[in-house]
Amino acid sequence: MTHQLELTADYEATRAIGPWLKDALDALAAPQAERLGELELAVHELAINIIDHAYNEAERTTATYRIDLTRSDDCIRVDFIDDGRHFTPPAPRPEEPTVGGYGLMIVEQLATTVTYERVAAQNRWTLTFGP
Secondary structure (H helix, E strand, O other), X not given: OEEEEEEEOOOHHHHHHHHHHHHHHHHXXXXXXXXXXXXXXHXXXXXXXXXXXXXXXXXXXXOEEEEEXXXXXXXXXXXXXXXXXXXXXXXXXXXXXXXXXXXXXXXHHHOOEEEEEEEOOEEEEEEEEOO
């Protein structure tokens, strides 16, 4: 079973992620429900990256992206699909303090795997979380 959430590409809409994620993990009886805070942080950070990099400010009032959550055995898979422009978030450079790049680094530390691909005109991110 897949749980879906479609959001407008704006910051206020991200408030729906926490309650949706909790409900989806509970419905799937996922062992990762114990790590709700970590999963919520990773999912929220990636959503912010999509808003910041895939869409310009004018597009954010009408653009949407989708988050799909599925359970396979003891793993949780979270897919993000958006129609925004191709983007590669900046990598953090600890030796040079900057504002950008640390969100994706946090996501990579919290998730078991993080993948990205551009398929046709869509960005597709996949996060997996093991037991």
